Amino acid sequence: MNLREIRDILDATVFCGENSLDREVKSACASDFMSDVLAFVKNQGLLLTGMVNPQVVRTAEMMDMCCIVFVRGKQPDEVILQMARERDIVVMGCKQRLFIACGLLYSKGLAGE
Amino acid sequence: MSEVKLTYQVDGGDLVQAGEASSKMKMTLKKLGMPAEAIRKAAICMYEGEINMVIHADGGRVEVEVGLDKIVIRLIDHGPGIPDVDKAMEEGFTTAGAAARNLGFGAGMGLPNMKRYSDDMEVDTIVGVGTTVTMRVDC
Numbered sequence: 001m002n003l004r005e006i007r008d009i010l011d012a013t014v015f016c017g018e019n020s021l022d023r024e025v026k027s028a029c030a031s032d033f034m035s036d037v038l039a040f041v042k043n044q045g046l047l048l049t050g051m052v053n054p055q056v057v058r059t060a061e062m063m064d065m066c067c068i069v070f071v072r073g074k075q076p077d078e079v080i081l082q083m084a085r086e087r088d089i090v091v092m093g094c095k096q097r098l099f100i101a102c103g104l105l106y107s108k109g110l111a112g113e
Numbered sequence: 114m115s116e117v118k119l120t121y122q123v124d125g126g127d128l129v130q131a132g133e134a135s136s137k138m139k140m141t142l143k144k145l146g147m148p149a150e151a152i153r154k155a156a157i158c159m160y161e162g163e164i165n166m167v168i169h170a171d172g173g174r175v176e177v178e179v180g181l182d183k184i185v186i187r188l189i190d191h192g193p194g195i196p197d198v199d200k201a202m203e204e205g206f207t208t209a210g211a212a213a214r215n216l217g218f219g220a221g222m223g224l225p226n227m228k229r230y231s232d233d234m235e236v237d238t239i240v241g242v243g244t245t246v247t248m249r250v251d252c
Binding site for chain 1: 129130131132135136139149153156157160161164215216217218220222223225226229
């Protein structure tokens with residue numbers, strides 16, 4: 001699934017990385033605990049979270065993830081977006097709760113592992 | 114490539130910005146052409162260690178030795194030390210406060226994650242003096 005499809009499924013707003021929506025991700029991870037993301041993720045390219053702070057971008061960076069989706073209508077600030085741009089990470093936001101956002105993507109074929 | 118030595122200072126004051134040293138190390142390892150999987154493991158190990166340093170020890174210093182077949186990361190702090198290392202290694206055990214949890218850390222996963230991603234890890238700690246964590250990631 002590419003990031004454009006993910007944007008459309010979640011009716012998400014792209015905050016940065018608009019030109020990189022052709023990127024493919026095979027699986028995703030969802031958590032508000034960054035240490036859990038660091039513990040259990042292998043090759044997921046997408047991180048869904050309700051946590052909004054610079055450590056989310058750092059966690060995605062360490063895990064080689066190419067896209068972050070902030071759920072529940074959370075709005076990243078410019079510091080977060082600038083960090084993401086520097087690391088070539090696409091950032092989106094959607095209105096759904098984490099559970100619903102995951103369910104939508106999963107039902108359309110995005111795997112968790 | 115002969116062995117490359119890198120040193121980073123970790124500022125203790127700012128938990129929001131913690132991770133800068135790990136980010137720099139990761140970029141340097143990429144430039145050195147190290148294998149991607151080893152880079153990711155080393156980056157996670159150092160990142161969790163760096164967060165720990167900021168939460169518990171008011172910062173410290175990180176020394177990294179990059180060789181052909183391994184990356185050795187040494188985190189050195191002069192914090193309070195760890196009274197019970199076995200307990201600290203248990204998943205879910207934490208002494209971190211609300212500030213760490215508000216950023217998605219402090220869930221008692223830091224040291225276990227460092228152990229999980231390193232091929233060898235040693236914790237040398239003296240209560241009241243400080244802690245040195247040495248991790249080796251094989252390439």
